[in-house]
Amino acid sequence: MADRPLLSLSPDDAVTRLKGVGPARAACLQRLGIFTLRDLLFHFPRAYENRGDIKTLLQGTDGLCAAFRLTVQSVPRVARPRRGMTLTTMRASDETGTAEIVFFNQEYVAGQIEAGRTYRFWGRLQYRRGHYQISTPAFEPILPGVALPDLVPRYPLCENLSQKAMHTLICDALAAVRDKLDDPLPEHLRLGEQFPTLSVALEQIHSPTDKQSLRAALRRMMYEELFCMAIGIARSKRENSDLRMPVFTKTDMTPFLQALTFSLTRAQARTVGEICRDVSLPGEDGMTAAMRRILIGDVGSGKTVCAEAAAFLAAQNGKQTALMVPTAILAEQHYAECKPLFARLGYTVELLTGATPQKEKRQIYERLQGNGPRIDMIIGTHALLQDKVVFDDLGLIITDEQHRFGVAQRATLKEKSQLCHLLVMSATPIPRTLALSMYGDLAVSRLDEMPPGRQITDTYVVDESYRDRLNAFIRKNAAEGGQIYVVCPSIEQPDETEEPADEVEMSDLFSLTPEGRPPLKSVVAYAEQLRRACPQLRVLLLHGQMKNAEKEAVMQAFARGEADVLVSTTVIEVGVNVPNASLMIVENAERFGLSQLHQLRGRVGRGKRKSYCVLVSDSKGEAARERLSIMHKCHDGYRIAEQDLLMRGPGDFFAAVDAGNVRQSGGFSLRLASACDDTELMQRAFAAAGRLVKADPALSLPEHATLQKEIERIFTLDDKTVS
Secondary structure, three states, X not given: OOOOOHHHOOOOOEHHHOOOOOHHHHHHHHHOOOOEHHHHHOOOOOEEEEOOOEEOOOOOOOOOEEEEEEEEOOOOEEEEEEOOEEXXXXXXXXXXXXXXXXXXXXXXXXXXXXXXOEEEEEEEEEEEOOEEEEEEEEEEEOOOOOOOOOEEEEOOOOOOOOHHHHHHHHHHHHHHHXXXXXXXXXXXXXXXXXXXXXXXXXXXXXXXXXXXXXXXXXXXXXXXXXXXXXXXXXXXXXXXXXXXXXXXXXXXXXXXXXXXXXXXXXXXXXXXXXXXXXXXXXXXXXXXXXXXXXXXXXXXOOHHHHHHHHHHHHHHOOOEEEEEOOOHHHHHHHHHHHHHHHHHHOOOEEEEOOOOOHHHHHHHHXXXXXXXXXXXXXXXXXXXXXXXXXXXXXXXXXXXXXXHOOHHHHHHHHXXXXXXXXXXXXXXXXXXXXXXXXXXXXXXXXXXXXXXXXXXXXXXXXXXXXXXXXXXXXXXXXXXXXXXXXXXXXXXXXXXXXXXXXXXXXXXXXXXXXXXXXXXXXHHHHHHHHHHHOOOOOEEEEOOOOOHHHXXXXXXXXXXXXXXXXXXXXXXXXXXXXXXXXXXXXXXXXXXXXXXXXXXXXXXXXXXXXXXXXXXXXXXXHHHHHHHHHHHHOOOHHHHHHHHHXXXXXXXXXXXXXXXXXXXXXXXXXXXXXXXXXXXXXXXXHHHHHHHHHHOOOOOOHHHHHHHHHHHHHHXXXXXXXX
16 A cells, blocks of 8 residues: 555545555455545445434334434443354433343444443334334434534445445545546536535535535536536437448348238338338448437337348348347347248358357357358357457347446447447337437437237236235236246345444435335345245245356246246346246335336236236335326336336436446446436436537537546446447
């Protein structure tokens, strides 16, 4: 660790320049995507503990976290009930009662808490055997003239790093570099929007003085994220307009249409026509602009056949196509559908994933380069991005749910697609106005019509009182041969010995009357409870912390019918097609955006079985009930998306686009914008970016120097453009 003075640090210095960051802690921070002091400053809280809302013991709710002003009545006592465990206990009281305070494996607190003094305790209150208990709370002494913070940040962490240690590191970093933080927002925009400076905003986000100041700081950073995103999109659009490609002269789609076993819908035919025009319309130079098109369609709207039509166009004109998807099982599904179709047309399709045997891989590598039988279309996962994958004449890249790929994978994809047409598919229905903003560098095709025969999935909203009936419904569906998805928002329940997890979420900070949220259901606890309640059922577990190979194995097993129930987080939102799945249950449904719920509902109703979706929520808030009632009444993804935009703002859509992102050093993340509830804020940011790029396309004016530097940093280190 270097020992240069703290005041000489700059934002781009390594975190190891900070006191207390040695090799082990630096490695831990790197796993969170934190390499520099700038990364540390932009490691934003995921939520806040509302410690300013003091409750009496009588007002506290059993099982939920709250802040209590309690006077310690007894000297802390340490016991060792078994090897490896210590219990530090004391009694503390207010005017309404007395609680036992228990600390697990924190013997040192006995020397930090004094009998007779008053503290603010933050923890989970429980009522056990006639008395109150608070386990392992955070605590702060209440001293005359010393104000305690109302809102305490909670950060994403890795092992061996506490909330307090993370907050201390961030505060140290801000103190060291705050005078060297150049503000990328042009001064006239910042003043016009009445935003705080960058350094003030960061200070308020990490150490808020009150909710109003925190809201102002978060809105400023949301605006900046959206503003920079809009400028990046505009720059990408300008760069893409310069990419020229040979015109596809063969555009007769008759053989393709005759090879299909069904007729295209009007929306599909319109989209195929748009793709044909993109690749065949010559300019004055006899070339055509490289296609950069996104195909947005509801689950089941038939995006794949439009992609197959584009691949057929490429093959007719002697070009190869690469179709890249985020999972091996999805690649296998596309392969199973495309191979026989293209065989009827006289073209060859192959599959390349991590599971492809080495001998086959070597043969595929050779054939892609033109050595041996030609491959006209290759379908695969990120394996397509390897350096060994070299094409003889690649003309089209198609990606399915590209936002699911990691940062480095998207950057590699962009390099490979520079001289190719690009078609991106997304199953997230997005309102038209929002799509034009989010995908301004792409032409947008919308599949707003469903093929005939797609069944409606009946949707119901219930609360915890229906649990027994819901379990009976699960057993009934399984007994009839159907399969069941259960989606929970959390992986594991917080352990009583860990720090409490009830918090003020980002979205609640923008509501004048934030709704109380029921405790989170976890996949681990739910699976255990379901196995006890329904021992005859075969239950599998799936979540994002599992290794990719484990996730693939679980999804494959479920698809093969080796399990009745798959309990999962939202990793199944985009995934395997299981026609036998007939029931989707979403726990804590109030926690999800409507469009995300619609995506989850789309996992069922894909076969001949009558299908159902049950949304479980104990939320008492009127807004939550109104939102969920829309899911009961409406099955049109675009109408649902419009309602979501009106009721929750654009944040959920940004969260969907940014899903799977892992920040790199200096990386760009829409993490705060994903909590944005203000469509007007987004529109102002995009409008301001449009005016600025029109007036100064290269950002060459002196007043835009800092902005230019920031844009280059963001889009060089973490290319977020879809193209």
